[in-house]
Amino acid sequence: MKVTILQENLAHGLGIVSRAVSPRSTLPVLSNVLLATDEGRLRLSATNLELGITCWIGARIEEDGSTTVPSRTFSDLVNTLPGEQVKLSLDTSTQTLNVRCGSSNTDIKCIDAQEFPPLPVPEMDGIIQLNVVDFKEMIQQVAFAASTDEARPVLMGVLMTVEGDQLTMAAADGFRLSVRKATLSSPAAEPVSIVVPARALTELARVAGDGDEMVTMSIPKGRGQVIFRVKDIELVSQLIDGSFPDYNQIIPRSHKSRTLVSTAALLKACKQAEIFAREGSNVARLDIKAANGEMEPSELEISAQSEETGSNETIVEASVDGIGLLIAFNVKFMREMLEVVKSPNVALETTAPNAPGVIRPVGDEDFIHVIMPMHLG
Amino acid sequence: MPRKILHLDLDAFFCAVEEQRDPGLRGRPFAVGGRPEQRGVVSSCSYAARQFGVRSAMPTARALRLCPSLVVVPARHRAYSEASRQVMERLYQLTPLVEQISIDEAFMDVSDLPDDPEQLARRLQARIRDELDLPCSLGVAANKLAAKIANDVGKKAAQSSGPPYAITVIPPGTEAGFLAPLPAEMLWGVGPKTAARLADLGIRTIGDIAAWPAEDLIHRFGEHGRELALRAQAQDDRPIVTEHEIKSISQETTFARDIGSDKVVRDTLQALASKVSTRLRESNLAGVTIKIKIRWPDFTTLTRQVTLPHPTDQESVLIKTSLDLLEKVRHSGQAVRLIGVGVSGLGPPIRQLSLWDHDEEKSRLLQEAIDSLKEKYGEQVIQKGKQKS
Numbered sequence: 042m043k044v045t046i047l048q049e050n051l052a053h054g055l056g057i058v059s060r061a062v063s064p065r066s067t068l069p070v071l072s073n074v075l076l077a078t079d080e081g082r083l084r085l086s087a088t089n090l091e092l093g094i095t096c097w098i099g100a101r102i103e104e105d106g107s108t109t110v111p112s113r114t115f116s117d118l119v120n121t122l123p124g125e126q127v128k129l130s131l132d133t134s135t136q137t138l139n140v141r142c143g144s145s146n147t148d149i150k151c152i153d154a155q156e157f158p159p160l161p162v163p164e165m166d167g168i169i170q171l172n173v174v175d176f177k178e179m180i181q182q183v184a185f186a187a188s189t190d191e192a193r194p195v196l197m198g199v200l201m202t203v204e205g206d207q208l209t210m211a212a213a214d215g216f217r218l219s220v221r222k223a224t225l226s227s228p229a230a231e232p233v234s235i236v237v238p239a240r241a242l243t244e245l246a247r248v249a250g251d252g253d254e255m256v257t258m259s260i261p262k263g264r265g266q267v268i269f270r271v272k273d274i275e276l277v278s279q280l281i282d283g284s285f286p287d288y289n290q291i292i293p294r295s296h297k298s299r300t301l302v303s304t305a306a307l308l309k310a311c312k313q314a315e316i317f318a319r320e321g322s323n324v325a326r327l328d329i330k331a332a333n334g335e336m337e338p339s340e341l342e343i344s345a346q347s348e349e350t351g352s353n354e355t356i357v358e359a360s361v362d363g364i365g366l367l368i369a370f371n372v373k374f375m376r377e378m379l380e381v382v383k384s385p386n387v388a389l390e391t392t393a394p395n396a397p398g399v400i401r402p403v404g405d406e407d408f409i410h411v412i413m414p415m416h417l418g
Numbered sequence: 419m420p421r422k423i424l425h426l427d428l429d430a431f432f433c434a435v436e437e438q439r440d441p442g443l444r445g446r447p448f449a450v451g452g453r454p455e456q457r458g459v460v461s462s463c464s465y466a467a468r469q470f471g472v473r474s475a476m477p478t479a480r481a482l483r484l485c486p487s488l489v490v491v492p493a494r495h496r497a498y499s500e501a502s503r504q505v506m507e508r509l510y511q512l513t514p515l516v517e518q519i520s521i522d523e524a525f526m527d528v529s530d531l532p533d534d535p536e537q538l539a540r541r542l543q544a545r546i547r548d549e550l551d552l553p554c555s556l557g558v559a560a561n562k563l564a565a566k567i568a569n570d571v572g573k574k575a576a577q578s579s580g581p582p583y584a585i586t587v588i589p590p591g592t593e594a595g596f597l598a599p600l601p602a603e604m605l606w607g608v609g610p611k612t613a614a615r616l617a618d619l620g621i622r623t624i625g626d627i628a629a630w631p632a633e634d635l636i637h638r639f640g641e642h643g644r645e646l647a648l649r650a651q652a653q654d655d656r657p658i659v660t661e662h663e664i665k666s667i668s669q670e671t672t673f674a675r676d677i678g679s680d681k682v683v684r685d686t687l688q689a690l691a692s693k694v695s696t697r698l699r700e701s702n703l704a705g706v707t708i709k710i711k712i713r714w715p716d717f718t719t720l721t722r723q724v725t726l727p728h729p730t731d732q733e734s735v736l737i738k739t740s741l742d743l744l745e746k747v748r749h750s751g752q753a754v755r756l757i758g759v760g761v762s763g764l765g766p767p768i769r770q771l772s773l774w775d776h777d778e779e780k781s782r783l784l785q786e787a788i789d790s791l792k793e794k795y796g797e798q799v800i801q802k803g804k805q806k807s
Contacts, residue, residue, distance in 0.1 A: 190727070216770050291773050322729065322768040371770055395771060413771045 042076070042106025042131040044083055046098065048122045048142060054085045054098045055116045057248045057274060062112040063089035070109055070156045074116075076129070076138075077107035077154060086160055087112060092241050093160050093277040094248065106131055107154035110138055114149055160277055161261060163268040169203055169229050169258045173249050173271055176256045179210050180246040182221045182381045182408055187239035188214035195283035198236035203229045211288050212239060217374050218288050218411040235260060236285055237267055241278035245269050248276070292411055293397055296390035298363035300329050300341055301403065304387050308379040310343040310355035311372050317353045318345035318372045324415050325372035329391065331365040341389075345372060368394045369415040378410045420590035421527060422535040422558070423658070425565035426542070427573065428505065428522035429553040429581035432462035435501045436491050438551055445579070447472070448489035454479035459790075461493055466579050475794040504550055512542065517658045525562050527658040536587050543585065553581030559588040563654035567597060567604055593652030598625030605649055607642065609796035615639075624650050667705065669693045670758025676715045678753040684741060690759045691740045695733040698761060699789060704729035704769070705761030708736060710743045713756035722747050731767050734781055 055074065063071045066089065075086040083100040086093065108131050118140065119127070128141040131151070140147040180199075188196035193215070200211045206228040211220045249256065249271045257270045260280075269276045314325040325345040332339040339361035346352035368391055379387070384402035391398045400410040428434065432450040437443045447467035452458015458478040470485035482488055502521045509516045515527035528538055539556040546552050555576075557569025565588075572586030588596045597605075603613045605624050615638075621627055627635070627650035635643035648654070669690040677683055687710065698704060709723035722743045730736065740759045748754065772778060791800050 213773060215772050215775060218773060286774055321765055322770075324768050369768075397773065411773070413773050416769050416771055417766070 042078060042108065042129065042133075043103035044076075044078060044100045044129045045103070046083060046100040046127050046129065048119065048124050048127050050098045050100075051083075051127055052116075052119050054083075054096045055112070055119055057096045058085045058087040058094045059112050059116055060244050060247070061087040061089055061092045061094040064113065070152050070158075072112060073109035073152055073157070074112045075107065075109050075154060075157045078102045078105040086157070088158055088160065088277075090158065091238065091279045092244065093158075094244065095160060095275040095277075096248075097273045104130075106133065108133075108136060108138060108151040109154055109157050110149055110151050115140075118147060118149070160275075161264065161266055161268060163257075163259045163270060163275070164261050169208070169225060169233070170227070170255045171208060171223065171225055171258075173252060173254050173256050175223055177246045177249055177251075178383070179208075179221045179223055180242045183210040183212045183219045184239040184242050184246075185212075185377050185381070186214060186217050186219035186410075187212040190214070195236055195281055195285055197239060198281040198285070199239050199242055200285040200288070201233065201235050201237055203233040205229070205232075210242075211285070213286065213288055213291070216371070216413050217378070218291055219378070220288065220292075220409045222407040233260060235267060236281040236283070237278055238281060241267075241276065245271075245276050248274050291397065292409065293390070293392065293399055295392070296363070296399065297392045298329055298331070298361060298366055298390070300389045300391070301360040301362070301386060302341055302357050302389070304379055304382050304385055304402070306357045307341070307343075307387065308376065310357050311376045311379060313353050313355055314343050314345035315372045315376055316345075317347045317350055320347035320349055322415065323371045323373050324369050324417070325375065326367060326369050326417075327389075329359070329361055329366045329368070329389075331361045331363065343372075366391050366394065368398065369417055370398065370412055371415055374412050378412065382408070419529070420560035421529045422531070423560065423562055423565045424526040424528060424535060424539055424542075425557040425559075425562070425569045426509065426524050426526070427555050427557075427569055428502075428546075429555055429573070429583070430462055430464055431502075431522035431552070432493065432498055433464045434552050434581070435494075435497055437464075439497070440491075443489065443491070446489060447485050447487060448491060449478070449481055450491050450493050451478050451481075453490065453492075454482055458490075465581060469579055475790065501550065501552065505546055505552065505554075508542070508545060508549070512538065515658045515660060517660060525565065525658050536585065539585050539587075543583065547583075553583055555582050555584040555586075557586050557588075559593060560590045561593070561652070561654040562656055562658070563606060563649055564588050564593045564596070564652050566606075567600065570604060571596075571600065594625075594628060594650075597650065597652050598623060598628065600624045602627060605646070607645060607649065609798070611796065611798055612639070612642075612646075666760050666762035666764065667694055667697050667701070667703070668709075668711075668758060668760025669697075670711060670756060670760075672713075672756045673754065676753040676755050678751050680750055683748070683754050683757060684744065687740050687744055687757055687759060688737050690757070691736040692733050694759055694761055695731060695736045696789070696792075698731040698764075699767075699785075702767060703764045704731040704767035706730075706763035706765075707761065708739045708743070709760045709762065710740050710747075711756070711758040711760070712744070712747060712754060715753050715755050717755070719756070720747060725763065728770055729763065729765060729767065730769075732778075732782065733785060736761065 058074055077084045082097045084097050086095040122142040125143050130139045136151045136153055138149045138151050183199055196214055202209045206225045208223045208225055254272050259268050265280045267278055318325050325343055328342040330340050339359055341357045341359040344354040382402045384405050386403040388401045388403055397411050397413050402408050449460045449463040449467055451460040460474050460476045460481050462474055463472045472481045472485050509524055509526055513526055513528055517525040528535055535558045539558050543554055546554050555569055555573050557565040559565040559568050568586040568588045572584035573582045576582030576584050602608050602616050627646055632647035635647050706729040707723055707725045709721055711721045713719040788800055
């Protein structure tokens with residue numbers, strides 16, 4: 042293999058694929074990045090067997106070939122090289138990669154590309170397409186609500202369903218639920234229901250860029266995998282087995298109180314409360330005060346206290362429709378939810394101190410978030 | 419210098435709060451509790467209701483048979499917590515040495531105040547009545563044990579149809595004489611089972627226990643016997659424990675001989691974990707770090723701990739976690755000299771409710787039911803089936 046490539050492009054490509062490298066794997070080749078010439082370009086791939094990322098970058102190919110290079114060593118080196126042409130040449134007999142750039146000359150010991158696990162090739166029929174910006178926003182609004190508890194693997198995933206032209210993503214860690222819908226530019230040929238690891242989607246959102254491109258998604262039959270492709274990047278993820286809880290049953294159908302507040306004001310209040318709540322159980326009290334008369338204002342008081350650090354109270358102007366209520370939430374859940382709400386106002390629907398609270402951005406029917414309160418004991 | 423300890427108990431507390439809401443209830447037989455058709459029980463009953471034989475923890479259906487005119491009011495725990503908070507606030511204004519034992523009961527150590535403790539008790543009782551419209555009774559003595567028993571005796575002696583408003587003082591030095599004629603069951607740590615064993619020996623009063631040779635009590639009842647002997651002589655030097663002082667709650671036991679049986683070791687750890695969880699709930703606390711301690715026959719001792727994602731006060735969680743920890747340090751058949759379990763990282767039992775895992779809430783309700791049965795009828799009345807291993 043003999044390849045010449047721009048340092049900037051190589052560094053960019055390595056930055057994308059290196060997130061799928063598993064540095065402490067028992068399989069040494071998984072700590073490496075695959076370099077392979079591929080129809081006039083250089084292909085970089087990394088996988089931890091659950092998640093695989095591939096990136097194609099422009100290069101001048103003098104001689105085809107492939108190898109796998111230790112990710113950390115190679116990335117650290119490339120990041121320090123001057124912004125010039127980098128010449129890569131492989132000695133296949135010793136699996137040594139020579140890297141020349143400017144006055145620098147490096148030899149890196151590699152592992153034969155034969156040992157690298159094969160990555161699947163996407164099937165181009167039955168694909169689903171969505172605008173990158175929309176797709177990233179969906180992931181951002183949903184993936185954070187997935188669980189990190191390995192005891193319930195299915196909850197570490199995001200349920201993606203497609204019915205006609207409706208795409209829905211939902212994640213729930215047992216205490217909160219986030220659901221976001223979007224309309225596809227063209228309807229899917231057949232309905233889809235898969236659980237994708239939240240980590241894979243977060244990585245996809247990270248590497249996908251901001252342009253006008255489309256994300257394509259394909260689910261090769263019978264392989265338990267999903268493949269996403271954006272421009273020159275491909276991400277393959279294992280799907281999570283198991284049945285996702287029926288989240289529609291969790292979303293309350295009615296409420297006794299609807300509190301309308303400014304998203305920014307509530308977010309600020311929650312951030313302040315979190316400073317004091319984080320010492321303890323992350324609990325913040327929300328005192329929803331309904332107006333007593335026509336002239337009385339209604340308001341929402343957010344408070345938190347800590348034995349060690351002190352206490353904080355913030356009053357947020359609110360329009361309360363229904364009963365007053367004192368309810369406690371994990372303020373981190375509140376903050377994380379408010380950070381992804383795009384509309385200037387949100388409605389918080391509540392019924393009782395031990396019943397789920399529902400948050401709906403005002404004027405955005407596509408996003409809904411449910412948080413279970415905390416019991417104060 | 420003898421200490422000056424006050425024990426305060428709010429009289430028919432839930433009922434007193436309900437009377438504030440609806441003054442029409444005053445003087446009438448009524449109870450706070452669950453509805454009879456839902457197999458509810460009486461949480462608190464008015465003094466007028468007590469004259470019909472109605473008692474707390476009695477099934478509401480039975481209370482209604484005893485007193486058909488009984489008005490049953492649903493419980494409003496938030497109102498009671500708020501009223502309790504206001505009472506405790508006034509105790510703290512007297513002294514920071516307040517040990518709240520339950521929603522309606524607390525000890526205070528007023529040794530450092532120059533005032534006569536009986537006068538302090540009267541002023542406190544008047545203040546709580548005038549400012550909060552709540553009746554309470556107080557016991558005054560040189561230690562917690564005597565103050566509490568004094569209060570129990572004083573409240574029982576008041577046989578009116580209204581709140582007792584009792585103040586009962588045991589002057590220092592006369593404690594043992596005060597306790598002597600009282601039935602043995604009034605002593606802490608004497609449940610129905612111990613009382614029956616004492617009765618077999620012809621011991622019926624606290625004075626009988628005090629007169630019995632301490633060595634024989636220790637011989638018959640072990641460590642518990644030693645405590646009985648001390649308590650019967652009104653000896654109790656336990657300090658007032660303010661909640662800030664509780665950093666951890668633990669239980670351990672040393673086996674009489676080294677134990678190699680997996681079943682015995684596991685059962686013992688399970689029983690200790692269960693005791694710790696009971697103490698957590700009694701103190702209205704939950705802990706996040708669970709630790710086991712194990713000592714081998716050669717006296718080497720090791721501890722293993724785990725921090726849970728959420729604080730717990732639940733027996734099932736404590737048992738499962740401590741058994742899992744045991745599994746990691748001990749191989750089957752390995753002999754054990756001492757075993758213990760403790761919980762730290764204590765705080766109020768705040769918990770995140772679950773969107774769909776309602777089993778936890780069910781097991782919590784079960785735990786609450788078991789706790790209230792044990793409180794009423796003693797430790798032995800009910801046991802959970804042993805966890806399958």
